Amino acid sequence: MGSTCARIAIDAMGGDHAPKEIVAGALRASEELGVKVLLVGDPQQIKAVMPPKTTLERVEIVPAEEAIAMDEEPLNAVRRKRKASINVAMDLVKNQQADAVFSAGHSGAAMAAALLRLGRLPGIxxxxxxxxxxxxxxxxxxxxxxxxxxxxxxxxxxxxxxxxxxxxxxxxxxxxxxxxxxxxxxxxxxxxxxxxxxxxxxxxxxxxxxxxxxxxxxxxxxxxxxxxxxxxxxxxxxxxxxxxxxxxxxxxxxxxxxxxxxxxxxxxxxxxxxxxxxxxxxxxxxxxxLLLGVAGVCFIGHGSSQAPSIFSAIRMAKEAVDNQVLERLHSQYEILQRGSG
Amino acid sequence: MGSTCARIAIDAMGGDHAPKEIVAGALRASEELGVKVLLVGDPQQIKAVMPPKTTLERVEIVPAEEAIAMDEEPLNAVRRKRKASINVAMDLVKNQQADAVFSAGHSGAAMAAALLRLGRLPGIxxxxxxxxxxxxxxxxxxxxxxxxxxxxxxxxxxxxxxxxxxxxxxxxxxxxxxxxxxxxxxxxxxxxxxxxxxxxxxxxxxxxxxxxxxxxxxxxxxxxxxxxxxxxxxxxxxxxxxxxxxxxxxxxxxxxxxxxxxxxxxxxxxxxxxxxxxxxxxxxxxxxxLLLGVAGVCFIGHGSSQAPSIFSAIRMAKEAVDNQVLERLHSQYEILQRGSG
Structure with a gap:
């Protein structure tokens, strides 16, 4: 992991109430759960919804130029908008700058981005x-x-x-x-x-x-x-x-x-x-x-998610990281595959 | 209709609790709702679960030699077992001896029997x-x-x-x-x-x-x-x-x-x-x-139905008969078809 606390990349632009509720839930998670949150999206919009006295100790803003709307065809949108917040968030996990990703945006787009950026677990x-x-x-x-x-x-x-x-x-x-x-x-x-x-x-x-x-x-x-x-x-x-x-x-x-x-x-x-x-x-x-079967810990929230749901989802992501879900899934699946092969 | 009260043909052999609960619900419906119930099935088994003092004024037993089990492939079973209770019940409607049919047995078999015996409404x-x-x-x-x-x-x-x-x-x-x-x-x-x-x-x-x-x-x-x-x-x-x-x-x-x-x-x-x-x-x-789209009023109950559910379903069947659902559906659908044609 390379970090003492779980680092969660958050698609700050995804969801009906983005970025306001996403950021609010993420800041609370950072404070109460001790996770590091990487808020991915338009820095101006993100800063505009952050309380002025936000401590930035475990909060980082990662710029992303675009976002994917709920009515877009997911695979095309993810491919076309390479700098969309969900893609940038996935890249943070891919490059080991984050341990997990969370998005309340288009769930099809989140899956497409996870597939294109992180790939699938073997056998899936x-x-x-x-x-x-x-x-x-x-x-x-x-x-x-x-x-x-x-x-x-x-x-x-x-x-x-x-x-x-x-x-x-x-x-x-x-x-x-x-x-x-x-x-x-x-x-x-x-x-x-x-x-x-x-x-x-x-x-x-x-x-x-x-x-x-x-x-x-x-x-x-x-x-x-x-x-x-x-x-x-x-x-x-x-x-x-x-x-x-x-x-x-x-x-x-x-x-x-x-x-x-x-x-x-x-x-x-x-x-x-x-x-x-x-x-x-x-x-x-x-x-x-949980998005199961991709080569990274990915959590997805509902489009309608507000701050309490975001907080709850980040807590789940933290638990998945702490419990090494991905590693277990990976190694266990390989064992199962050997057994069946 | 040819009758002052709605006549409901009931598959007495269909359902997990047949014939006991089916008969109990039907007798209550006959008494409280004033419908005539035609209990279709094995007369011995039906009589065995009827209270000795049952008044037979609005209750008739119609013999059927067979029944279709929940694990049978419906279309084959309905075709093979021509004297199955669900088939005999459908025939009562077809021959205008009943105004509606109810079964808590295999719902696929009920649909197959309705299709084969009563046929579909035009355009469906x-x-x-x-x-x-x-x-x-x-x-x-x-x-x-x-x-x-x-x-x-x-x-x-x-x-x-x-x-x-x-x-x-x-x-x-x-x-x-x-x-x-x-x-x-x-x-x-x-x-x-x-x-x-x-x-x-x-x-x-x-x-x-x-x-x-x-x-x-x-x-x-x-x-x-x-x-x-x-x-x-x-x-x-x-x-x-x-x-x-x-x-x-x-x-x-x-x-x-x-x-x-x-x-x-x-x-x-x-x-x-x-x-x-x-x-x-x-x-x-x-x-x-309600089974919508067949040329008869057909109600279906859950396999697990007990007497109160049976009673409730028979009440719905009575309401459908009294409100001339089938006739309205038939004539309305023809109007719609003309409109779209």
């Missing part, structure tokens, strides 16, 4: 975006991948996602022999679309992972699976649906709980507990996703 | 399963289709789903100019997989529906869309995920609300309100889905 055709969902079993999260990098997947991509997810779950989330499931529309082997039917066979025949079968939508939060693989289209729909639920549930509670006199008193008494429920369901607490 | 390539989700806007549900009939869809199928869904939303759910969305991974026109990109173009160019653009996962429950179309794989994953949430949320509430002394008192005071929240989220209250 297509990297995936993995995200950790809490389940109803306390302390037993489930890693879902892909949640948006690959909208059209071949079955062998899903097999690779399963292998990477299994390693991540074991070495970062601390799961013994992670239970891997394939997101599908039924438990039976005969259910599913073409892609799922063929992926099921590949997963079943892969002796290097603990494939326990199909996972239906209702199994996602059950805690029965440690890793669930799916294509990036289904995964993204599911992720965004899940993220909207905190607000939906709070609204139902706000409407139903205070009804009647008992309801009003009871709700007043429960105020602190309701606040804790809000936190438990708030997606700002789980704001980052 | 593939029927879809539609289901109504409540949204955060009270009294403003959203119709999602397809939720499982077609796991591999062509873009024009999605366009047909949009047209059928729009009619259903307008004439059954009472929506003025229903807002139609395409389930996708981003708001922008350039986002999505091959299928979604092409479907987006078809929907945008279709002047007969009010297509308002892509709907992301987070938009499903927002109430901003009246109809959301997707392929049956994504829709099924989403549906089953959504159905699992009631239990998940209740568990979070059970864990978090009673903490501390204030929490215990508050929770005790809120008992009736919490019960109402449970009901609002319980999928037994929303237990049926």
């Amino acid at each position: 055709d297509r990297p995936a975006i993995g995200t950790v969902f809490p389940t109803i079993m306390a302390g037993k999260p489930v890693l879902i991948l892909d949640v948006g990098a690959n909208v059209d997947c071949r079955p062998k991509f899903l097999e690779q996602f399963a292998m990477m997810g299994s390693i991540y779950s074991q070495y970062v989330l601390g799961t013994d022999t992670p239970k891997v499931g394939l997101l599908n529309i039924g438990e039976e082997d005969t259910k599913g679309n073409e892609q799922a039917l063929r992926a099921h066979q590949l997963l079943r025949d892969n002796s290097l992972i603990n494939f326990v079968g199909n996972a239906e939508g209702r199994d996602v939060l059950s805690g029965e699976f440690d890793v669930i693989v799916c294509d990036g289209f289904v995964g993204n729909v599911l992720l965004k649906f899940a993220e909207s639920l905190g607000g939906v549930i709070l609204q139902i509670l706000r409407e139903e709980l205070p009804q009647g006199l008992h309801g009003q008193i009871g709700t007043a008494l429960l105020k602190p507990n309701l606040k804790r429920i809000k936190q438990r369901m708030d997606h700002a607490e789980h704001g980052g996703a | 390539d593939r029927p879809a399963i539609g289901t109504v989700f409540p949204t955060i806007m009270a009294g403003k549900p959203v119709l999602i289709l397809d939720v499982g009939a077609n796991v591999d869809c062509r873009p024009k199928f999605l366009e047909q789903f949009a047209m059928m869904g729009s009619i259903y939303s307008q004439y059954v759910l009472g929506t003025d100019t229903p807002k139609v969305g395409l389930l996708n991974i981003g708001e922008e026109d350039t986002k999505g997989n091959e299928q979604a990109l092409r479907a987006h173009q078809l929907l945008r160019d279709n002047s007969l529906i009010n297509f308002v653009g892509n709907a992301e996962g987070r938009d499903v429950l927002s109430g901003e869309f009246d109809v959301i179309v997707c392929d049956g794989f994504v829709g099924n994953v989403l549906l089953k995920f959504a159905e699992s949430l009631g239990g998940v949320i209740l568990q979070i509430l059970r864990e978090e609300l009673p903490q501390g002394l204030h929490g215990q008192i508050g929770t005790a005071l809120l008992k009736p309100n919490l019960k109402r929240i449970k009901q609002r989220m319980d999928h037994a209250e929303h237990g049926g889905a």
Whole structure:
């Protein structure tokens, strides 16, 4: 690493609320987590949103001339705009000036930039975006991948996602022999679309992972699976649906709980507990996703991310660096490949 | 109709809890809703689960020799087992001895039987399963289709789903100019997989529906869309995920609300309100889905359905019959076809 603290390159221009919220989250992370943040983007815009008294001890601004908008075709944009903030951020990791990169910009562009600048891990055709969902079993999260990098997947991509997810779950989330499931529309082997039917066979025949079968939508939060693989289209729909639920549930509670006199008193008494429920369901607490399969530690946030999500994602990036995720993924994948070869 | 009350043919052998729960739900529907139920299946098994004092006034047992199991390949099974309960039930509708059919068995088999026995509505390539989700806007549900009939869809199928869904939303759910969305991974026109990109173009160019653009996962429950179309794989994953949430949320509430002394008192005071929240989220209250695009009123329940879900689905079938859904769909679709031709 060459540094006592994790160095996180941050695409300050990526996201609906860039650079203001990105910079705010990054500065907080630098202060509270002791990470070094490298803010990549237009220095003028970045400085304009920094409080005047910002200490620059663990904060560095790295100039980038351009940015990639949410509606651009990602691969072309990344190729054309060579000095775009996401490209410059990836280069910092490539040149070992940073240990990880974070962007809340166009996730397709982040993947394209990671692929072009950092390349893939050996044995991986297509990297995936993995995200950790809490389940109803306390302390037993489930890693879902892909949640948006690959909208059209071949079955062998899903097999690779399963292998990477299994390693991540074991070495970062601390799961013994992670239970891997394939997101599908039924438990039976005969259910599913073409892609799922063929992926099921590949997963079943892969002796290097603990494939326990199909996972239906209702199994996602059950805690029965440690890793669930799916294509990036289904995964993204599911992720965004899940993220909207905190607000939906709070609204139902706000409407139903205070009804009647008992309801009003009871709700007043429960105020602190309701606040804790809000936190438990708030997606700002789980704001980052990991790009698995590229030769660097890359985290991606939602376009709508605000400072708390940015902070949370940087914390995840720091944990990934501290836990040597990339090195483990790299070496473990090579071991798995030798085993299967 | 030839009958003063709606006559519902029920596949008594379909579902994980058949025939016991199916029969229990059907008998309750007959008694409370005034519908005639035609219980299709093995008379011995059906009689064995009927209470001895059942009045047979609006209950009829229609013998069927076979049943289709959940792990059978649907089209083959429906063709091979010509006397299977789902086939016999469809024939009752075909022969105008029943006004609607309900099955909690293999949904693929129900669709295959409906296609083979009843046929499709004119202009429809593939029927879809539609289901109504409540949204955060009270009294403003959203119709999602397809939720499982077609796991591999062509873009024009999605366009047909949009047209059928729009009619259903307008004439059954009472929506003025229903807002139609395409389930996708981003708001922008350039986002999505091959299928979604092409479907987006078809929907945008279709002047007969009010297509308002892509709907992301987070938009499903927002109430901003009246109809959301997707392929049956994504829709099924989403549906089953959504159905699992009631239990998940209740568990979070059970864990978090009673903490501390204030929490215990508050929770005790809120008992009736919490019960109402449970009901609002319980999928037994929303237990049926409509098979749209076949030449008959067909409702489908989950394999795991128990008596309350069966009752709820039969109530939906009765409402569809009473509101002349099929006739409206048929005539409206012909008008639309003339308009587009």
